[in-house]
Amino acid sequence: MVRQSSDTLASCLSASSIASAPLKTILCGEHAVVYGYPALVTAIDLRVRVLSEPLPVGIIEVLSEGFGSWREYALNVAKLVEKRRLKHPLQYPIVAVYLTSRYIGEEPGSRVVVKSPAPDGSGLGTSAAVAAACICATAIRYGFNLTPPMIANLVQLCERFVHETPSGIDGTAVTYGGTFVYKRDEGPEFIDAKPLRLVVAFTGIKHRTADLVRRVRRLRAKNREYVDTIMAAIGEIAQEAARAAVQGDLSLLGEQLHANHLLLRQLGVSSKELDRLVETALNAGSYGAKLTGAGGGGCIIALVDEDVQYRVLASLQNVSASTWLVVTNAQGVHREDISEQ
Incomplete structure (x- = not known):
């Protein structure tokens, strides 16, 4: 300090x-x-x-x-x-x-x-x-x-x-x-991942992470082998997605995002609102889309490039509470110049 x-x-x-x-x-x-x-x-x-x-x-x-x-x-x-x-x-x-x-x-x-x-x-x-x-x-x-x-x-x-x-x-x-x-x-x-373009869409439904974590824990208590198999697959997807992000391979990364979403659906943490947003993004030309965070509400992310970003954004604006076009790899917390505000 x-x-x-x-x-x-x-x-x-x-x-x-x-x-x-x-x-x-x-x-x-x-x-x-x-x-x-x-x-x-x-x-x-x-x-x-x-x-x-x-x-x-x-x-x-x-x-x-x-x-x-x-x-x-x-x-x-x-x-x-x-x-x-x-x-x-x-x-x-x-x-x-x-x-x-x-x-x-x-x-x-x-x-x-x-x-x-x-x-x-x-x-x-x-x-x-x-x-x-x-x-x-x-x-x-x-x-x-x-x-x-x-x-x-x-x-x-x-x-x-x-x-x-x-x-x-x-x-x-x-x-x-x-x-x-x-x-x-x-x-x-x-x-050293390449900066990515994402469209983020909010369902309008807030969630509590702890509630969703407990839901998955209860499912695992009933069927541990089933849940552990899904968890292992999600872990492999995350590793493959990291390699795709470093390479800037949008097609591969998009495949991993969607595969991850399908597995999260099997865990019971998606919702009809989230699935609708994911489907909308894919139909509009996104490379891949998934819920992000604990699920049960909250947001989805859709991977895009400059060619499709505004088409995907416009499509999601019609069916979501809020949408944002964002870029990844943002800088962490820092001081800002008060004179510029």
Whole structure:
């Protein structure tokens, strides 16, 4: 952790700061990663932006489009955090501001304004991106430059207050960016993947990852051999997809995406809404499409190139709640120039 000079610090304490963090998508490997198989993950150029401003010591305030605002005394936040009783739509930025302030040894006194392109529960790592951007912006305003491992650890700590046992995928993606293969207990292996164009389409249905993980666990308890065979196949797909991403082989990668989706359907985590979006994308010329994230709702991703991207985008806009055309390999969390905002 590097602290700025006293002169710079004095100006930082009275000034505002802005940081942004990317959303992420799992290209292949959902659910199988819980059981030790690899997942292929990438950061995308949809970014959460957070403005941090000073408030009197002891006050934390969060403003967010779509979720309103919350103003609370830091002492009360501390009690709720310690007892894990902070249940609020704005819990991630609240916890992030509080934990960051305590980590760097400053008394909390901050207002953060959060702007996110996608809602929580969409399967794109929104919560982790909000936490990372809040951590970075808060630390910078106090005059601290946190290293990526410090930010990742704080994001993981924030997620534990909500998910209890987060995988670490989201925190890695939003902090470091890029594309990587992730295995539980081994962490990320970053790969030199070519930037990909994806159309992301949101069903409009939010999901809770923990609920879907429990659903798969119950299925595995009833038919372990069946589920383990699917998991192993998904793990092989993730590895093959990683090789295709490095080579820039869109045809092969698209095949792996669709194959992964079909296996996730067998696990019971897809839905008629997700399947409809996947079918729409394929019919419009996508190389391959699948649900991304835990399933049960959330988003799909469709692999495209410049020739078909707008046709696929337009087709999905007709049948989805929200759509985005994105590029992978996005940069991780970082400070932004406030003069450009």
